Amino acid sequence: MKRKLIGQGAGGITVTLPINWVRNYSLIPGAEVDVSEIDEGVLISAVKNKKEKIITLDLKDYDQRMILNFLNQSYRLGYDTLNLTYSSEAQYQIILETTKETLLGFEIVEHKKNNCILQNISEPDPEKFAIILKKLFLQLIDLSEKVTEDFKTNKLSLHDLDETKSQIDKLTNYCRRTILRTPSREIKSILLYSIISQLSLVNHAYYYMYQYAYAKKKKLNPELQFYLIGINQMFHTYYDAFYAKDFNQLSLISKFREQLMGQNQTLFEKSTPNTVMFISYMREIIRAIHLCLPLSIGYWLGEETA
Secondary structure, eight states: OOOOOEEOSTTOEEOOOOHHHHHHTTOOTTOOOEEEEETTEEEEEOGGGOOOOEEEEEOTTOOHHHHHHHHHHHHHTTOSEEEEEOSSHHHHHHHHHHHHHHOTTEEEEEEETTEEEEEESSOOOGGGHHHHHHHHHHHHHHHHHHHHHHHHHTOOOHHHHHHHHHHHHHHHHHHHHHHHHSOOOOHHHHHHHHHHHHHHHHHHHHHHHHHHHHHHTOOOOHHHHHHHHHHHHHHHHHHHHHHHTOHHHHHHHHHHHHHHHHHHHHHHHTOOTTTHHHHHHHHHHHHHHHHHHHHHHHHHTTOOOO
Protein backbone atom coordinates (compact mmCIF):
# COMPACT_ATOMS: atom_id res chain seq x y z
CA MET A 1 0.00 0.00 0.00
CA LYS A 2 1.13 3.56 -0.62
CA ARG A 3 1.41 6.35 1.95
CA LYS A 4 2.19 10.04 1.53
CA LEU A 5 5.06 11.57 3.47
CA ILE A 6 4.03 14.41 5.78
CA GLY A 7 6.41 17.27 6.53
CA GLN A 8 7.07 18.00 10.21
CA GLY A 9 9.11 21.22 10.43
CA ALA A 10 12.92 21.46 10.46
CA GLY A 11 13.09 18.78 7.77
CA GLY A 12 11.28 16.07 9.74
CA ILE A 13 9.02 13.63 7.89
CA THR A 14 6.31 11.31 9.21
CA VAL A 15 4.13 8.66 7.62
CA THR A 16 0.84 7.17 8.84
CA LEU A 17 0.61 3.47 9.69
CA PRO A 18 -2.24 1.12 8.65
CA ILE A 19 -4.88 1.35 11.35
CA ASN A 20 -5.65 -2.39 11.36
CA TRP A 21 -1.96 -3.16 12.03
CA VAL A 22 -1.89 -0.58 14.84
CA ARG A 23 -4.97 -2.08 16.47
CA ASN A 24 -3.76 -5.64 16.00
CA TYR A 25 -0.64 -4.89 18.05
CA SER A 26 -2.44 -2.63 20.55
CA LEU A 27 -0.22 0.35 19.73
CA ILE A 28 -1.01 3.76 21.18
CA PRO A 29 0.56 7.21 20.73
CA GLY A 30 3.93 7.23 22.46
CA ALA A 31 4.49 3.48 22.04
CA GLU A 32 7.87 2.39 20.68
CA VAL A 33 8.37 0.43 17.46
CA ASP A 34 11.55 -0.91 15.89
CA VAL A 35 12.67 0.65 12.59
CA SER A 36 15.25 -1.17 10.45
CA GLU A 37 16.69 -0.31 7.05
CA ILE A 38 16.19 -3.07 4.47
CA ASP A 39 17.61 -2.55 1.00
CA GLU A 40 15.70 0.44 -0.47
CA GLY A 41 13.08 0.45 2.27
CA VAL A 42 12.50 0.36 6.01
CA LEU A 43 10.87 -2.25 8.22
CA ILE A 44 8.66 -1.10 11.09
CA SER A 45 8.09 -3.80 13.70
CA ALA A 46 6.02 -3.92 16.87
CA VAL A 47 8.84 -5.74 18.63
CA LYS A 48 7.49 -5.64 22.18
CA ASN A 49 4.10 -6.77 20.96
CA LYS A 50 5.38 -9.43 18.64
CA LYS A 51 3.11 -12.44 18.51
CA GLU A 52 4.55 -15.79 19.51
CA LYS A 53 4.80 -18.28 16.67
CA ILE A 54 3.38 -21.65 17.71
CA ILE A 55 3.22 -24.91 15.76
CA THR A 56 1.62 -28.25 16.67
CA LEU A 57 3.24 -31.39 15.27
CA ASP A 58 2.08 -34.99 15.42
CA LEU A 59 5.26 -37.12 15.31
CA LYS A 60 3.73 -40.51 16.15
CA ASP A 61 4.38 -42.09 12.74
CA TYR A 62 7.96 -40.88 12.23
CA ASP A 63 11.41 -42.29 12.85
CA GLN A 64 14.44 -40.55 14.36
CA ARG A 65 15.60 -38.86 11.15
CA MET A 66 12.15 -37.43 10.36
CA ILE A 67 11.67 -36.20 13.94
CA LEU A 68 15.06 -34.48 13.73
CA ASN A 69 14.04 -32.84 10.44
CA PHE A 70 10.70 -31.62 11.83
CA LEU A 71 12.33 -30.07 14.90
CA ASN A 72 15.23 -28.46 13.06
CA GLN A 73 13.05 -26.98 10.32
CA SER A 74 10.47 -25.66 12.80
CA TYR A 75 13.32 -24.03 14.73
CA ARG A 76 14.87 -22.48 11.62
CA LEU A 77 11.51 -21.16 10.45
CA GLY A 78 11.27 -19.10 13.61
CA TYR A 79 8.68 -20.89 15.72
CA ASP A 80 8.88 -20.00 19.41
CA THR A 81 6.79 -22.86 20.78
CA LEU A 82 6.53 -26.44 19.49
CA ASN A 83 3.61 -28.53 20.78
CA LEU A 84 4.60 -32.13 20.05
CA THR A 85 2.62 -35.36 20.17
CA TYR A 86 4.42 -38.71 20.05
CA SER A 87 3.65 -42.37 20.77
CA SER A 88 6.57 -43.82 22.69
CA GLU A 89 9.28 -43.12 25.24
CA ALA A 90 11.86 -43.74 22.52
CA GLN A 91 10.42 -40.88 20.46
CA TYR A 92 10.44 -38.63 23.50
CA GLN A 93 14.13 -39.39 24.05
CA ILE A 94 14.81 -38.42 20.43
CA ILE A 95 13.01 -35.10 21.03
CA LEU A 96 14.93 -34.56 24.25
CA GLU A 97 18.30 -35.31 22.65
CA THR A 98 17.62 -33.17 19.55
CA THR A 99 16.55 -30.24 21.70
CA LYS A 100 19.71 -30.49 23.78
CA GLU A 101 22.09 -30.94 20.85
CA THR A 102 20.74 -28.66 18.10
CA LEU A 103 18.13 -26.15 19.34
CA LEU A 104 19.98 -23.24 20.93
CA GLY A 105 17.87 -21.47 23.56
CA PHE A 106 15.04 -24.05 23.58
CA GLU A 107 13.99 -26.32 26.44
CA ILE A 108 11.15 -28.71 27.19
CA VAL A 109 8.91 -26.71 29.52
CA GLU A 110 6.05 -29.20 29.83
CA HIS A 111 6.00 -32.99 29.63
CA LYS A 112 2.89 -35.15 29.77
CA LYS A 113 2.13 -38.65 28.52
CA ASN A 114 2.68 -38.66 24.73
CA ASN A 115 2.97 -34.87 24.62
CA CYS A 116 5.57 -32.22 25.35
CA ILE A 117 6.09 -28.54 24.69
CA LEU A 118 9.35 -27.01 23.53
CA GLN A 119 9.77 -23.30 24.07
CA ASN A 120 12.30 -20.59 23.33
CA ILE A 121 13.43 -19.36 26.75
CA SER A 122 17.02 -18.16 26.32
CA GLU A 123 17.73 -17.48 22.66
CA PRO A 124 20.64 -15.07 22.01
CA ASP A 125 19.84 -11.56 20.80
CA PRO A 126 19.75 -11.46 16.96
CA GLU A 127 22.03 -8.42 17.19
CA LYS A 128 24.78 -10.85 18.23
CA PHE A 129 24.48 -12.71 14.93
CA ALA A 130 27.86 -11.53 13.61
CA ILE A 131 29.60 -12.62 16.81
CA ILE A 132 27.96 -16.05 16.70
CA LEU A 133 28.82 -16.52 13.02
CA LYS A 134 32.49 -15.83 13.74
CA LYS A 135 32.34 -18.19 16.72
CA LEU A 136 31.01 -20.85 14.34
CA PHE A 137 34.02 -20.44 12.05
CA LEU A 138 36.49 -20.54 14.94
CA GLN A 139 34.92 -23.65 16.45
CA LEU A 140 35.18 -25.39 13.09
CA ILE A 141 38.87 -24.50 12.93
CA ASP A 142 39.32 -25.89 16.46
CA LEU A 143 37.45 -29.05 15.46
CA SER A 144 39.63 -29.61 12.39
CA GLU A 145 42.81 -29.12 14.42
CA LYS A 146 41.64 -31.44 17.21
CA VAL A 147 40.73 -34.19 14.74
CA THR A 148 44.13 -33.90 13.06
CA GLU A 149 46.03 -33.88 16.34
CA ASP A 150 44.13 -36.87 17.71
CA PHE A 151 44.80 -38.86 14.55
CA LYS A 152 48.48 -37.97 14.84
CA THR A 153 48.72 -39.13 18.46
CA ASN A 154 46.14 -41.92 18.03
CA LYS A 155 44.35 -40.73 21.17
CA LEU A 156 40.71 -40.51 20.12
CA SER A 157 38.13 -39.18 22.59
CA LEU A 158 34.62 -39.21 21.17
CA HIS A 159 33.07 -37.53 24.22
CA ASP A 160 34.97 -34.28 23.67
CA LEU A 161 34.18 -34.31 19.97
CA ASP A 162 30.48 -35.00 20.63
CA GLU A 163 30.33 -31.78 22.63
CA THR A 164 32.08 -29.78 19.91
CA LYS A 165 29.87 -31.14 17.12
CA SER A 166 26.75 -30.40 19.15
CA GLN A 167 27.86 -26.82 19.81
CA ILE A 168 28.58 -26.25 16.11
CA ASP A 169 25.19 -27.76 15.18
CA LYS A 170 23.52 -25.30 17.54
CA LEU A 171 25.40 -22.37 16.02
CA THR A 172 24.64 -23.32 12.41
CA ASN A 173 20.98 -23.85 13.30
CA TYR A 174 20.78 -20.54 15.15
CA CYS A 175 22.39 -18.63 12.27
CA ARG A 176 19.92 -20.09 9.77
CA ARG A 177 17.01 -19.37 12.12
CA THR A 178 18.12 -15.74 12.49
CA ILE A 179 18.44 -15.27 8.73
CA LEU A 180 14.97 -16.69 8.07
CA ARG A 181 13.41 -14.61 10.86
CA THR A 182 14.84 -11.36 9.57
CA PRO A 183 12.42 -9.88 7.01
CA SER A 184 14.54 -8.95 4.02
CA ARG A 185 14.38 -9.07 0.26
CA GLU A 186 18.14 -9.12 0.08
CA ILE A 187 19.44 -11.99 -2.06
CA LYS A 188 22.61 -11.99 0.03
CA SER A 189 20.70 -13.50 2.92
CA ILE A 190 20.07 -16.57 0.76
CA LEU A 191 23.77 -16.77 -0.11
CA LEU A 192 24.78 -16.54 3.56
CA TYR A 193 22.23 -19.21 4.50
CA SER A 194 23.78 -21.50 1.87
CA ILE A 195 27.31 -20.82 3.16
CA ILE A 196 26.26 -21.76 6.68
CA SER A 197 24.65 -24.95 5.35
CA GLN A 198 27.97 -25.91 3.75
CA LEU A 199 29.78 -25.20 7.03
CA SER A 200 27.37 -27.61 8.70
CA LEU A 201 28.40 -30.28 6.20
CA VAL A 202 32.08 -29.61 6.97
CA ASN A 203 31.33 -30.13 10.67
CA HIS A 204 29.55 -33.42 10.03
CA ALA A 205 32.21 -34.81 7.69
CA TYR A 206 35.01 -34.17 10.20
CA TYR A 207 32.92 -35.66 13.01
CA TYR A 208 31.74 -38.80 11.20
CA MET A 209 35.25 -39.51 9.91
CA TYR A 210 36.48 -39.32 13.51
CA GLN A 211 33.54 -41.40 14.76
CA TYR A 212 34.28 -44.08 12.17
CA ALA A 213 37.91 -44.28 13.29
CA TYR A 214 36.86 -44.46 16.94
CA ALA A 215 34.21 -47.15 16.41
CA LYS A 216 36.31 -49.32 14.10
CA LYS A 217 39.59 -48.66 15.92
CA LYS A 218 41.14 -47.47 12.66
CA LYS A 219 44.35 -45.46 12.45
CA LEU A 220 45.20 -42.73 9.97
CA ASN A 221 48.45 -43.45 8.17
CA PRO A 222 51.09 -40.68 7.85
CA GLU A 223 50.21 -39.97 4.22
CA LEU A 224 46.55 -39.31 5.07
CA GLN A 225 47.54 -37.30 8.16
CA PHE A 226 49.58 -35.00 5.93
CA TYR A 227 46.69 -34.83 3.44
CA LEU A 228 44.29 -33.83 6.21
CA ILE A 229 46.62 -30.99 7.25
CA GLY A 230 46.33 -29.63 3.70
CA ILE A 231 42.52 -29.74 3.95
CA ASN A 232 42.69 -27.85 7.25
CA GLN A 233 44.84 -25.20 5.56
CA MET A 234 42.21 -24.89 2.84
CA PHE A 235 39.51 -24.18 5.42
CA HIS A 236 41.69 -21.74 7.38
CA THR A 237 42.43 -19.88 4.13
CA TYR A 238 38.72 -19.70 3.41
CA TYR A 239 38.03 -18.29 6.87
CA ASP A 240 40.71 -15.61 6.46
CA ALA A 241 39.47 -14.69 2.98
CA PHE A 242 35.83 -14.55 4.08
CA TYR A 243 36.49 -12.03 6.82
CA ALA A 244 39.00 -10.04 4.78
CA LYS A 245 36.47 -9.82 1.92
CA ASP A 246 39.50 -10.53 -0.26
CA PHE A 247 38.73 -12.00 -3.69
CA ASN A 248 42.39 -12.73 -4.44
CA GLN A 249 42.60 -14.77 -1.27
CA LEU A 250 39.28 -16.46 -2.06
CA SER A 251 40.69 -17.51 -5.43
CA LEU A 252 43.21 -19.67 -3.56
CA ILE A 253 40.34 -21.98 -2.61
CA SER A 254 40.06 -23.14 -6.22
CA LYS A 255 43.79 -23.86 -6.29
CA PHE A 256 43.50 -25.84 -3.07
CA ARG A 257 40.57 -27.77 -4.49
CA GLU A 258 42.39 -28.60 -7.74
CA GLN A 259 45.47 -29.85 -5.91
CA LEU A 260 43.64 -31.73 -3.16
CA MET A 261 41.10 -33.39 -5.45
CA GLY A 262 43.93 -34.55 -7.71
CA GLN A 263 45.60 -36.13 -4.70
CA ASN A 264 42.25 -37.55 -3.62
CA GLN A 265 41.85 -39.41 -6.92
CA THR A 266 45.31 -40.91 -6.54
CA LEU A 267 44.55 -41.92 -2.96
CA PHE A 268 41.31 -43.59 -4.07
CA GLU A 269 43.12 -45.57 -6.75
CA LYS A 270 45.50 -47.09 -4.23
CA SER A 271 43.06 -47.21 -1.31
CA THR A 272 42.56 -50.22 0.95
CA PRO A 273 39.62 -51.22 3.17
CA ASN A 274 41.42 -49.36 5.99
CA THR A 275 41.70 -46.06 4.10
CA VAL A 276 38.78 -45.76 1.69
CA MET A 277 36.30 -44.33 4.23
CA PHE A 278 38.78 -41.68 5.38
CA ILE A 279 39.41 -40.62 1.79
CA SER A 280 35.65 -40.37 1.14
CA TYR A 281 35.04 -38.13 4.15
CA MET A 282 37.99 -35.93 3.21
CA ARG A 283 36.55 -35.48 -0.27
CA GLU A 284 33.26 -34.35 1.27
CA ILE A 285 35.10 -31.68 3.29
CA ILE A 286 36.96 -30.39 0.24
CA ARG A 287 33.77 -30.15 -1.80
CA ALA A 288 31.82 -28.38 0.94
CA ILE A 289 34.57 -25.78 1.44
CA HIS A 290 34.87 -25.23 -2.31
CA LEU A 291 31.12 -24.74 -2.69
CA CYS A 292 31.45 -21.82 -0.25
CA LEU A 293 33.67 -20.03 -2.80
CA PRO A 294 31.06 -18.85 -5.36
CA LEU A 295 28.57 -18.18 -2.57
CA SER A 296 31.10 -15.98 -0.76
CA ILE A 297 31.94 -14.06 -3.93
CA GLY A 298 28.26 -13.26 -4.35
CA TYR A 299 27.88 -12.40 -0.68
CA TRP A 300 30.80 -9.94 -0.60
CA LEU A 301 30.49 -8.59 -4.16
CA GLY A 302 30.47 -4.80 -4.00
CA GLU A 303 31.79 -4.81 -0.44
CA GLU A 304 35.32 -6.15 -0.96
CA THR A 305 38.20 -4.28 0.64
CA ALA A 306 40.36 -2.02 -1.47
